[in-house]
Amino acid sequence: MNHFPQAWGRPRDDVYGSYDHSHFQTNGPNQHTQSPIVTGTSVVAAKFKDGVVIAADNLASYGSLARFTDVKRLRKFNDQVVVGFGGDVSDMQYLDRLLLSLDIRENYSSTENPLNAKNLHTYLAKVMYKRRSDFNPLWNHLLIAGLDGEDKPFLASADLLGTTFSSPTLATGFGGHLAQPILRKLLPDEASVERVSEEQAVEVVKECMKVLFYRDARSMDKYSIAVIKKDGVELKEDEKLENQSWAFAERIRGYGTQTA
Amino acid sequence: MASVFTGAPPQGGPGYSFKQTPTVALSGERQHSFYPYTDNGGSTLGISGADFTILAGDTRSTHGYNINTRYAPKLFKIGGEGPENKGSRIVLSVVGFAADGDALKERLDTIVKMYKYQHGKSITVAACAQRLSHILYNKRFFPYYVHAILGGIDEDGKGALYSYDPVGSYEREQCRAAGAAASLIMPFLDNQVNLKNQYEPGSGTGHDLQAKLAQPLPRKDVEDLVRDAFTSAVERHIEVGDGLQMMIITKDGIEETFTPLKKD
Amino acid sequence: MFRNNYDNDSGRIFQVEYAQEAVKQGSVVVGVVSKTHAVLAAIKRNAEELSSYQKKIIPIDSHYGIALAGLASDARVLSNFMKQQSLASRLTYDRAIPLSEITLRIADRAQTNTQQYGKRPYGVGLLIAGVDAKGPHLFEFQPSGVTQEMIACGIGARSQMARTYLERHLDEFANSGREELIKHALRALKESLSQDKELTVDNTSVGIGGISENFTLFEGQDLAEWLDATFENREAQDEGGEAMETDS
Numbered sequence: 160m161n162h163f164p165q166a167w168g169r170p171r172d173d174v175y176g177s178y179d180h181s182h183f184q185t186n187g188p189n190q191h192t193q194s195p196i197v198t199g200t201s202v203v204a205a206k207f208k209d210g211v212v213i214a215a216d217n218l219a220s221y222g223s224l225a226r227f228t229d230v231k232r233l234r235k236f237n238d239q240v241v242v243g244f245g246g247d248v249s250d251m252q253y254l255d256r257l258l259l260s261l262d263i264r265e266n267y268s269s270t271e272n273p274l275n276a277k278n279l280h281t282y283l284a285k286v287m288y289k290r291r292s293d294f295n296p297l298w299n300h301l302l303i304a305g306l307d308g309e310d311k312p313f314l315a316s317a318d319l320l321g322t323t324f325s326s327p328t329l330a331t332g333f334g335g336h337l338a339q340p341i342l343r344k345l346l347p348d349e350a351s352v353e354r355v356s357e358e359q360a361v362e363v364v365k366e367c368m369k370v371l372f373y374r375d376a377r378s379m380d381k382y383s384i385a386v387i388k389k390d391g392v393e394l395k396e397d398e399k400l401e402n403q404s405w406a407f408a409e410r411i412r413g414y415g416t417q418t419a
Numbered sequence: 420m421a422s423v424f425t426g427a428p429p430q431g432g433p434g435y436s437f438k439q440t441p442t443v444a445l446s447g448e449r450q451h452s453f454y455p456y457t458d459n460g461g462s463t464l465g466i467s468g469a470d471f472t473i474l475a476g477d478t479r480s481t482h483g484y485n486i487n488t489r490y491a492p493k494l495f496k497i498g499g500e501g502p503e504n505k506g507s508r509i510v511l512s513v514v515g516f517a518a519d520g521d522a523l524k525e526r527l528d529t530i531v532k533m534y535k536y537q538h539g540k541s542i543t544v545a546a547c548a549q550r551l552s553h554i555l556y557n558k559r560f561f562p563y564y565v566h567a568i569l570g571g572i573d574e575d576g577k578g579a580l581y582s583y584d585p586v587g588s589y590e591r592e593q594c595r596a597a598g599a600a601a602s603l604i605m606p607f608l609d610n611q612v613n614l615k616n617q618y619e620p621g622s623g624t625g626h627d628l629q630a631k632l633a634q635p636l637p638r639k640d641v642e643d644l645v646r647d648a649f650t651s652a653v654e655r656h657i658e659v660g661d662g663l664q665m666m667i668i669t670k671d672g673i674e675e676t677f678t679p680l681k682k683d
Numbered sequence: 684m685f686r687n688n689y690d691n692d693s694g695r696i697f698q699v700e701y702a703q704e705a706v707k708q709g710s711v712v713v714g715v716v717s718k719t720h721a722v723l724a725a726i727k728r729n730a731e732e733l734s735s736y737q738k739k740i741i742p743i744d745s746h747y748g749i750a751l752a753g754l755a756s757d758a759r760v761l762s763n764f765m766k767q768q769s770l771a772s773r774l775t776y777d778r779a780i781p782l783s784e785i786t787l788r789i790a791d792r793a794q795t796n797t798q799q800y801g802k803r804p805y806g807v808g809l810l811i812a813g814v815d816a817k818g819p820h821l822f823e824f825q826p827s828g829v830t831q832e833m834i835a836c837g838i839g840a841r842s843q844m845a846r847t848y849l850e851r852h853l854d855e856f857a858n859s860g861r862e863e864l865i866k867h868a869l870r871a872l873k874e875s876l877s878q879d880k881e882l883t884v885d886n887t888s889v890g891i892g893g894i895s896e897n898f899t900l901f902e903g904q905d906l907a908e909w910l911d912a913t914f915e916n917r918e919a920q921d922e923g924g925e926a927m928e929t930d931s
Contacts, residue, residue: 193452193453194452268781268787271817272815272816272817274778277777278777280777281778282776288518288522291455292561294455296455308816320455320516320518322457322482322518323517323521324480324491324517325488329488336485500897501746501897502779529770532770533766536766
């Protein structure tokens with residue numbers, strides 16, 4: 160050991176040449192996300208009379224490659240909120256850490272007054288809008304499901320542009336095209352929420368997951384589903400699509416080896 | 420021996436991996452593939468009368484051909500007490516990029532609430548209108564992508580209506596339509612509110628024609644006009660529909676109504 | 684803070700104690716809470732006959748307000764800060780800031796002032812009263828940065844008398860109705876006045892917050908009914924003009 164602390168722990172200049180500081184990237188340009196890399200597809204959700212049901216499959220795609228097949232895209236925040244993530248998975252993981260730190264901060268502050276779904280949606284929408292305004296977006300489309308301040312069902316969305324809206328049923332990505340029509344048949348308006356039971360809502364959401372698996376090439380048959388009610392969150396992360404029927408495939412003509 | 424290890428990577432050989440990330444900004448323009456705006460469709464409309472102002476907007480929110488939701492209000496009470504803005508006498512309507520619209524609404528609402536806290540009295544519409552112009556103008560290099568209309572009652576008790584472009588130009592008007600179906604509604608308003616292209620019957624031809632003079636309309640007529648304008652816009656514009664939200668501002672407060680529109 | 688503000692033997696910080704003296708110079712304010720309401724009541728002083736009365740109760744957000752004793756200008760700075768924090772909470776979380784939270788935030792600010800070079804403590808004491816998601820609350824704030832949640836509290840000149848009244852009736856507050864609670868607050872306030880002084884519509888302020896009732900400030904003729912109902916047996920005031928002077 161010599162008497163030059165600035166040299167300690169460094170490759171020796173006389174052996175390796177002078178230290179190259181460039182990999183600290185002090186003067187390089189900051190790279191912002193310009194497009195998502197590893198992505199999750201649709202999230203679907205529907206309100207019912209005492210709560211909300213939300214689902215997303217467990218696949219993370221790398222372009223057209225089904226890269227990770229066990230990625231949980233529903234995140235329980237506390238006993239009244241679940242957030243569903245569509246879009247970039249690394250940005251989802253960043254938001255996951257952000258929510259963790261928020262939850263810890265909330266739990267340390269003396270009030271036993273947890274953030275409800277409405278509070279969390281407002282917060283996340285602000286985060287998303289701030290990041291888009293900095294031209295450094297979080298490439299996600301989020302659904303926030305849970306209960307509001309009056310313990311009524313709450314479901315709202317926030318996307319990479321900071322756009323927010325709320326509806327009795329919501330679906331991101333491909334779900335917006337394929338799932339929403341099915342969901343809206345059961346829940347056309349806010350008034351219909353009162354007439355829909357938990358069983359009906361779960362059934363229609365599962366049906367949507369099946370339709371999405373049939374027609375969305377970036378989907379898979381393993382999915383997570385959560386039901387949020389007054390008495391807490393029931394989150395199942397390892398569900399398998401049931402009663403698939405590929406009978407319709409036989410009627411499709413003009414592809415593959417068929418000749419007639 | 421030392422001369423052998425110059426520290427320089429072999430010429431032409433594989434460099435250090437971190438050497439491949441750029442260390443200086445690329446010269447020339449860089450292309451951003453992220454576009455920070457979208458259009459959420461919908462339309463708004465405001466008409467001022469002798470002692471009232473009506474603002475209206477449909478409640479559909481769209482993204483391309485998709486309907487985000489059938490109920491997303493574009494009308495917001497400004498100032499007033501607490502989160503429900505009780506006792507407010509000013510309404511802001513925004514149409515265009517909804518996220519910017521919400522941000523703008525919250526900015527203005529906070530400012531108006533601070534005004535009341537600091538001065539102990541409510542802001543006047545004229546002052547609020549000018550402040551809104553400044554908010555928009557201050558962000559002119561990265562604008563709030565919205566067409567705003569502000570309505571209220573002025574200090575003489577008359578209906579007041581101000582309309583804005585996204586960078587803060589504003590003027591007080593009798594009526595204004597904004598948003599997706601503005602080009603459909605505005606000519607209708609010109610004709611029915613300001614009586615454009617309407618002449619006194621039998622006043623002659625050519626230069627002899629006497630233009631009909633516009634006068635403030637009664638409240639009932641204005642409400643009917645608004646409803647007609649929107650039912651017609653729904654027929655001809657795909658981004659307009661689902662519901663019609665109206666706010667009627669008088670000296671006694673703000674009345675809010677909701678009328679269903681076609682959902683197709 | 685400078686070295687000579689400490690006492691090397693006893694560990695006392697004189698500046699903080701001076702600041703606490705400023706609170707004792709201010710006219711009295713009291714606060715009480717029940718299961719449904721939180722009430723603040725205050726004596727307003729006017730510097731001279733010709734001047735207006737000072738502000739003693741400031742509504743901050745729709746769910747709470749503060750009453751102050753001490754330097755009004757310091758209170759203004761604190762209330763501006765509280766207003767900003769309250770609006771920020773509503774903006775970022777769409778949530779009315781919890782009273783314990785806002786109390787903690789001003790307490791942290793006040794404590795910093797007792798420790799940092801070149802600063803001085805706030806010369807004001809506050810009562811923070813209102814309702815949040817956990818029901819009605821009353822907090823006391825001192826220039827030292829000490830805060831406490833209270834059932835009833837009085838600070839300011841001769842406030843010991845008010846506190847004695849409050850202690851005597853401690854058990855009654857929790858189940859009091861709105862009107863009952865206001866009466867208690869006014870009676871406690873009256874206790875701390877000297878014998879020849881009266882509560883009038885001019886020198887009294889009342890702030891009320893409750894479950895499903897926004898925090899509202901009442902002054903002037905709005906108080907007449909409460910004052911009459913609370914002090915029935917007092918002789919009819921002559922125009923309220925004479926009794927305006929308060930303790931000095």
